Amino acid sequence: MLEKVKHNGHDGGRMELTLMRNWVMTHLIYEYILSLxxxxxxxxxxxxxxIIRTEARENRGGIMTELAMYRAEASAGNGVSLPRRVSKLFNVSNILPDGQSYSLLLHYLQNLWPDLNIQSDNSxxxxxxxxxxxxxxxxxxxxxDGIRYGSIANKRTKADSLAFISDGPNHRVPVEIIALLSVKLSGQPPHVCAVVHRMRKDDDIPALPWDLYASxxxxxxTYANEFDAPEVVSISKIDSPLALILVHSRVLQKDLCISVSFDHVGSEPNNMFEDNDNDD
Structure with a gap:
């Protein structure tokens, strides 16, 4: 988005200030749209x-394009927008070996809509x-929320397939997105979900300096290129994109992945200052 901002190459911090103002303004408008x-x-x-029309004239559609996406998400009510062209129906059993993906999705939908008494197509x-x-x-x-997420099932690109998902209050875990799905059962609105597997970790990973403030x-x-069993989660659980830093542990003689959240605009966790409050 910032690539389309006109800054004329000014130095002395003015270019950075222009980019920052544009970024803040765009997200403020986005929040206004969501809160209306x-x-x-x-x-x-x-x-x-x-405001949108004024910025569109000055920036020749750059901010207009972004805000059009934001408005579409706001109208959906859940911050999620889908591609304009959705693929054809396919056999969901083919996502994972041995038809495992069908069983996972069946169990997920049974928990999502218990009143429907969902049954296997072999039942x-x-x-x-x-x-x-x-x-x-x-x-x-x-x-x-304006951020694109992909999956490793995409044949064109596997970019944006890493993310943090919410796993309870103030707790996020890094995952790789295997596939993104739109599910439509009779009488129900389409439901968007993701097949993911969590990056594996255990108590054998040595303590690192940032562990105390990791959340x-x-x-x-986590371990590099090692994952837990696949699972299905609602798209609403996807929390933020992440970056991976590959390091080598001399203690374990194995490669580790350090996952860093790219969410730099969200609020800090509510429990950030709980320890200080309890000391008073």
Whole structure:
């Protein structure tokens, strides 16, 4: 997004200031769009439209394109937007070996919609059948809160397939996204989910200097190229993108991955100052 900002190559910190102002302004407008209630007055909506149109004229559509994506996400109500073109239905059993992906997704949907009494397409029981070949569509990517996430199932690129997912209050874990899916069962709106596997870690990994503040800093250490068993999660659990730093442990004689969160605009965890509060 910042590539489209005009700064004329000014030095002395003015270029950085211009980029920072654009970044802050864009995200403020995005937050305004998200926070607008459904019954917002037309005057409020008009103010935001006026700002977007003004910036669109000055930047020749750069910010307009980004804010169009943000507005689409806001209208969806969950911060998620899908590709304009969605792929054809496919056999979800082919994602993982031995049809494991179908079993995982079946169990996930049964927990998601317990009232539907979802059954396997091989079952003779009454209920809503989950057909492996006519229920799911693969997604090449999704955008959540303005950030693009892909998967290793994408044949064109495997970029953006690493992310942190939320695993309880103030706790995130690094994962690799295997596949992104849109699931449509009879009588239900489409549901977007992801097949992921967590990067493996255990107590054998030696203590590192940042471990005490790992949750606050968004840094996690795992084994390189080793993963836990696959699982299915809602797309709403995807929290932020990450970067991987490969290091070698002399203690373990193995390579480790240090996952660093790219979420630099979110709020700090609520428990950041809990220890200090308890000391008073």
């Amino acid at each position: 209630p459904e019954d917002a007055h037309d005057i409020e909506k008009g103010y935001i439209d006026r 003779m029981e009454e209920g809503t059948y989950f057909y492996r070949s006519t229920t799911c569509r693969p997604l090449t990517y999704v955008r959540k 606050t800093l968004g840094i996690h250490t």
